[in-house]
Amino acid sequence: MTDDIILDAVDLVKNFGDASSWLSRAPVVQAVSGVSLQVRRGETFAIVGESGCGKSTLARALMRLLAPTSGKVLFDGNDISDTRGADLRKLRKDMQFIFQDPFSSLNPRMSVGKLVGEPLEVHAPELSAQQRRDRVADLLRRVGLRAEYAGRYPHEFSGGQRQRIGIARALASGPKLIIGDEPVSALDVSVQAQVINLLGDLSRDMGLTLVIIAHDLAVIRHMSDRVAVMYLGQIVESGPTAQVYDSPRHPYTQALLASIPVMGSTPGRDKTTVLGEMPSPAAPPQGCRFHTRCPHAQAICKTDRPALEGDTSDGHQVACHFWDSLASAAPLPNPQPKTKAAEARFALYRAAVEGGTVKHNTEQ
Amino acid sequence: MPKQAKPDQQPDGCEDILMSLHDLALRFRGQTNDVIDRISLTVKRGEVLCVVGESGCGKSVTAMALMGLLPTEFAKISSGILGIQATRLDLSKVTMPTAMRGNDIAMIFQEPMTSLNPSFTIGNQIIEAILQHSAGSRTDAQARALHMLQRVGIANPEQRLSEFPHQLSGGMRQRVMIAMALANDPKILIADEPTTALDVTIQAQILDLIRDLSDETGMGTIMITHDLGVVAEIADTVAVMYGGQVVERGAVAEVFNDPQHPYTIGLMSAMPQLDKPGGKLATVPGTVPSVANMPEGCRFRTRCVFATQRCQVRPPLSNTTQGHDVACHYAPIEANLSVAL
Structure with missing residues (x-):
């Protein structure tokens, strides 16, 4: 991994309901308040x-789908916070988006070939119709679909296949960066694993940079190199994924990790470690925004906002006044070991899925 | 077969x-x-x-x-x-x-927003569930509803009884659903x-x-x-x-x-x-x-x-x-x- 920064957000703020008109008296919602982050080329960065x-909102602001209220976003060194018109269209060639819901993000009246070919019409108008069809066939094969599917319509496909179509469409313009907003959370476990594997293969083979937005902590652990934890519009902790998961420093990260139900952990113990629920972003608490739910909150937390800081050597940063004294060793619950026989079974299964020849001992 | x-x-x-x-x-x-x-x-x-x-x-x-x-x-x-x-x-x-x-046998559902009626208060809906199954008075049912809300860990239950579903968060709504389901034991x-x-x-x-x-x-x-x-x-x-x-x-x-x-x-x-x-x-x-x-x-x-x-x-x-x-x-x-x- 190099220190080559592809996406750089500086003190990004996005408020909704700012443009106070005499018609609306809705409160200002501070969706993103002062986020700075850097994504390195070729890595998978998770939020x-x-x-x-x-x-x-942060993902959309990073992609310039939303104009930030203040702060800026640098993509490949260029400020894109107020790019518009033809420049913005050119920018879309390099940045693409994968949406959460494969059912509503594909136009039901367009064939798959048309859906995947559409970005090519915009970004590679020099291609002939035949060349475009060939490219579409390549892209479909790339994401594990058959080239013949180009003539079919979205309703003929399952959720996982539709998500693959969405990915092929995002890949069509040959982007450098893809942002996925919950790209696998609408899928069933078995299909989700197929799409996670696909995204991993693509980022490795094509040198893509991925920014993945997700709420599933196990998925993030599996996919990402670095992770940022957000709470009420601010980043409370960020760093290399392994470090953040193995030694979380912020009480919120610790609580999140402790809340994950884990297969094979001892059931029946109380896991509830955060109190109550998240306050409204229209009226965020003063000081540290987490203090209303934090079991360790003290007087200073109610008044002073802690800065995101930490060791520069490993890039593990945290925004908490007391992280030094709170940092826990390893809150990950240790799964109970499987039986020997079960281990053997899992190995057999993996071997068979990866194409091994199955031989049955018993008579047919 | x-x-x-x-x-x-x-x-x-x-x-x-x-x-x-x-x-x-x-x-x-x-x-x-x-x-x-x-x-x-x-x-x-x-x-x-x-x-x-x-x-x-x-x-x-x-x-x-x-x-x-x-x-x-x-x-x-x-x-x-x-x-x-x-x-x-x-x-x-x-x-x-x-x-x-x-x-x-009682049931709770995935989406607590769509399974609560948006135009009735929480209290109304729990009390209705109780009165369907018992011959007691409305006052008794109200007391029971209050007790149930306390039991499922809702803060300020008296106030919540007179609130509407949209005033509650997702987690609270699910607690209300549980209270309603368990009201008749x-x-x-x-x-x-x-x-x-x-x-x-x-x-x-x-x-x-x-x-x-x-x-x-x-x-x-x-x-x-x-x-x-x-x-x-x-x-x-x-x-x-x-x-x-x-x-x-x-x-x-x-x-x-x-x-x-x-x-x-x-x-x-x-x-x-x-x-x-x-x-x-x-x-x-x-x-x-x-x-x-x-x-x-x-x-x-x-x-x-x-x-x-x-x-x-x-x-x-x-x-x-x-x-x-x-x-x-x-x-x-x-x-x-x-x-x-």
Whole structure:
């Protein structure tokens, strides 16, 4: 991994309901308040947080789907915060988006060939119709679909296949960066694993940079190199995924990790470690925004906002006044070991799925 | 089709069995295949049974059938005996009497916003549920509603009683649903994906609440979920469903530490693990066939990497160890087959 920064957000702020008109007296919602982050070329960067924490707004602001209220976003060194018109269209060639819901993000009246070919019409108008069809066939094969599917319509496909179509469409313009907003959370476990594998293969083979927004902590652990944890519009902790998961420093990250139900952990113990629910982003608490739910909150947390800081050597940063004294060793619950026989069974299964020849001992 | 004996079905009355469902089979009108293909479940006092499977495996339909919520013009139940304590109902002939629904067996749903009426206050809706089943006065019902809200951990219950659903957060709404379901002290609670729409910190709170209430009251809980993590968190026993069949069931520690069915193994392999990041996940190839295209015999065979011709005959659910059943001709697979790379 190099220190080559592809996407750089500086003090990004996005408020909704700012443009106070005499018609609306709705409160200003501070969806993203002062987020700075850097994504390195070729890495998979994850943003995790609960619903309402502003992670989807952040993703849209990073992509210039939304204009930030203040702050800026640098893509490949160029400020894109107020790019518009033809420049913005050119920018879309390099940045693409994968949406959460494969059912509503594909136009039901367009064939798959048309859906995947559409970005090519815009970004590679020099291609002839035949060349475009060939490219579409390549792209479909790339994401594990058959080239013949180009003539079919979205309703003929399952959720996982539709998500593959969405990915092929995102790949069509040959982007450098893909942002996925919950790209696998609408899928069933077995299909989700297929799409996770696909995204991993693509980023490795094509040198893509991925930014993944998700709420599923196990998915993020599996996919990402670095992770940022968001709470109420701010990043409370960020760093290399392994470090953040193995030694979380912020009480919120610790609580999130402790809340994950884990297969094989001892059931029946109380896991509830955060109190209550997230306050409204229209009226965020003063000081540290997490203090209303934090079991360790003290007087200073109610008044002073802690800065995101930490060791520069490993890039593990945290925004908490007391992280030094709170940092826990390893809150990950240790799964119970499987039986020997079960281990053998899992190995057999993996071997068979990866194309091994199955031989049955018993008579047919 | 051969009829299987259920080797582990104990005679009724044993070990505090609260509810038993025997050989439920049903199909939707106009279909030629059963959506639910002869499944049996039992729940004991204080037990949390998780029914786990992917979308389309029939887990929610099973719950609806238990509650008598399937309209007869859409679904035909061809067999199924539901026993709740001393009561026996032949589901193919009768639907559940309204008096039982809510009183003996209650249900909570995935989306607490759509299952609460937006135009009535919380208090109104809980009180209505109570008055449906008891002859008491409205004042008594109000006191009971207040008590229930306290019990499910809602702060300021007096104030909440007069609020409307939109004034509550998702987690609170689910607590209200639980309060409403438990207001009449049901013997069985059916929870259909109760935490799927909630964030993980709130999910942990709700799971704790359901666990505590079931320990406290001794009610049996049937929890429908797609999340194996949730199962590990809350369940005593688990039934894994695929294509309308129960493929494996048993105590949760047994099933997770010693899974036998290829589908269970596939599901567990496909889950990203916190302690083993990176690398490729072993998947379950393909997707679930539609009901019309369900194969004969073992319904998992079209996606099973180990399937043979023998799988065209449905394997019986049979014991591996005490209380752990699996429906696979080749279980235990490590003894019956080998794989060469």
